[in-house]
Amino acid sequence: xxxxxxxxxxxxxxxxxxxxxxxxxxxxxxxxxxxxxxxxxxxxxxxxxxxxxxxxxxxxxxxxxxxxxxxxxxxxxxxxxxxxxxxxxxxxxxxxxxxxxxxxxxxxxxxxxxxxxxxxxxxxxxxxxxxxxxxxxxxxxxxxxxxxxxxxxxxxxxxxxxxxxxxxxxxxxxxxxxxxxxxxxxxxxxxxxxxxxxxxxxxxxxxxxxxxxxxxxxxxxxxxxxxxxxxxxxxxxxxxxxxxxxxxxxxxxxxxxxxxxxxxxxxxxxxxxxxxxxxxxxxxxxxxxxxxxxxxxxxxxxxxxxxxxxxxx
Amino acid sequence: xxxxxxxxxxxxxxxxxxxxxxxxxxxxxxxxxxxxxxxxxxxxxxxxxxxxxxxxxxxxxxxxxxxxxxxxxxxxxxxxxxxxxxxxxxxxxxxxxxxxxxxxxxxxxxxxxxxxxxxxxxxxxxxxxxxxxxxxxxxxxxxxxxxxxxxxxxxxxxxxxxxxxxxxxxxxxxxxxxxxxxxxxxxxxxxxxxxxxxxxxxxxxxxxxxxxxxxxxxxxxxxxxxxxxxxxxxxxxxxxxxxxxxxxxxxxxxxxxxxxxxxxxxx
Numbered sequence: 001x002x003x004x005x006x007x008x009x010x011x012x013x014x015x016x017x018x019x020x021x022x023x024x025x026x027x028x029x030x031x032x033x034x035x036x037x038x039x040x041x042x043x044x045x046x047x048x049x050x051x052x053x054x055x056x057x058x059x060x061x062x063x064x065x066x067x068x069x070x071x072x073x074x075x076x077x078x079x080x081x082x083x084x085x086x087x088x089x090x091x092x093x094x095x096x097x098x099x100x101x102x103x104x105x106x107x108x109x110x111x112x113x114x115x116x117x118x119x120x121x122x123x124x125x126x127x128x129x130x131x132x133x134x135x136x137x138x139x140x141x142x143x144x145x146x147x148x149x150x151x152x153x154x155x156x157x158x159x160x161x162x163x164x165x166x167x168x169x170x171x172x173x174x175x176x177x178x179x180x181x182x183x184x185x186x187x188x189x190x191x192x193x194x195x196x197x198x199x200x201x202x203x204x205x206x207x208x209x210x211x212x213x214x215x216x217x218x219x220x221x222x223x224x225x226x227x228x229x230x231x232x233x234x235x236x237x238x239x240x241x242x243x244x245x246x247x248x249x250x251x252x253x254x255x256x257x258x259x260x261x262x263x264x265x266x267x268x269x270x271x272x273x274x275x276x277x278x279x280x281x282x283x284x285x286x287x288x289x290x291x292x293x294x295x296x297x298x299x300x301x302x303x304x305x306x307x308x309x310x311x312x313x
Numbered sequence: 314x315x316x317x318x319x320x321x322x323x324x325x326x327x328x329x330x331x332x333x334x335x336x337x338x339x340x341x342x343x344x345x346x347x348x349x350x351x352x353x354x355x356x357x358x359x360x361x362x363x364x365x366x367x368x369x370x371x372x373x374x375x376x377x378x379x380x381x382x383x384x385x386x387x388x389x390x391x392x393x394x395x396x397x398x399x400x401x402x403x404x405x406x407x408x409x410x411x412x413x414x415x416x417x418x419x420x421x422x423x424x425x426x427x428x429x430x431x432x433x434x435x436x437x438x439x440x441x442x443x444x445x446x447x448x449x450x451x452x453x454x455x456x457x458x459x460x461x462x463x464x465x466x467x468x469x470x471x472x473x474x475x476x477x478x479x480x481x482x483x484x485x486x487x488x489x490x491x492x493x494x495x496x497x498x499x500x501x502x503x504x505x506x507x508x509x510x511x512x513x514x515x516x517x518x519x520x521x522x523x524x525x526x527x528x529x530x531x532x533x534x535x536x537x538x539x540x541x542x543x544x545x546x547x548x549x550x551x552x553x554x555x556x557x558x559x560x561x562x563x564x565x566x567x568x569x570x571x572x573x574x575x576x577x578x579x580x
Contacts, residue, residue, distance in 0.1 A: 030530035030538075032568040035557075039538030051530070051568070059566040063351070063359030064396075066524035068316050077529065082569030210320045211394050213355035277528045281543075 014246035014268035015168040019046035026273035027105035034093035041100035044284030072225025076218035088124035101127035115159035134174035134199035170194035194246040240266030256290035266308035332378035346426035347404030353396030363422035409436035416495025442475025
């Protein structure tokens, strides 16, 4: 048998979607246009997620809105997006030339608005609709995060499922709730096909010591990058231990070790965001090669044999 | 490399015109010509600027007042702190003999390119074009460097467009490369001339920029998806392959492309 005859050891299937490699470009990174989604697909992502969109165009916050520091990154972009209908066109444009699955990401200002956005993105037939109930950067505008309120998450999950026209739905979870595993159970009970864990953490603040000004224009922003990997790995582990639901494990993966930790914790796929800055756009290929080699060294033939092994350890 | 934000006291301000100033900062980073920095005014905004000069002690950026941020910069004086981070992007690779062309606001980045070409003893000639003499900053320096000057109104140097003079210079066959910064219409005309004369070229493009570090996607070119803040802003013939939005209105802060405003101007 030649190399190409063997089944792809990295192929992974969850919620009815097959990825040729278990990595996902996370929402908010690159994916504002068809061309940037294609850029990430060419770089080796197993699936690509579009930046979160809502009903109306938004400019987002002034700069600085994305701020690396030595232990990670803070961002408060403020959900800038050209509106759901433009994004639907970008998804269709992407699909014309690309086979790598594409996930939409949506937000609403009210519970019902999530349904309206879902219905309008569904016409572009993304492979999955991710529901951003957990963006920490618009709280002053929208009030409490939906993602911390079980009743709101339950209702939004049902509304989006009803509007999504059989497209699988993943709810993107925040750590700012008492139990992320409990919240994943709520999502499953109300029809979610998967959960994405986790969104950025915090929010946090960085102050310029000379002027005394917080540097982000929004003053505070969600924390991402290597610093949050242990939080994300633990969240995936706790969800998988408690709930039978696919998980896109996202948060702080910047190298092979991080991706392996996510998979061992039970992630069905690994989201990559800030890592594309800290490790460069070669990270997707690095993970693909690294995971193949790692499986071979362990004597495993499929990524499915590796997934969740931490639970038996 | 982590691009952390730091604020620096302004060391010197040079006023070229009430709406056009150069600001000197302590030199705290190594910059290639064509690369840019993000400048932050606390409480106002953060915007990208190409570096217009570097020496042993200072890094200089040159700013024209065109909007809220740049207007606020005109009020900044010596000692006031401004945030800087960078350098970002991919600059010019210095090769000669080259023709270095700056048009309009492109006159600023081209100055640092010319400084570095001279310092590294790379053979080059300078060609600068502005609408009227008053728009030409660093005029004495450019005179000393023997630059060809073109103004649309004839108030300085030759009257006409920079591309008219470029055609004459290219006809002399002295150059193997063209480097240029300026309005996108000029860059595309220069690209066509370079192709016609079988010359290599490196051109500095602008797109709406947000993060500067290659993750927000706002400055990516349509078609190939290459990012002006990482793979750009200086693009070669090879880099330009597959790009489909040259000369079109630029995408705005929402990520949408406005239907009716002309693209390719200077910030």
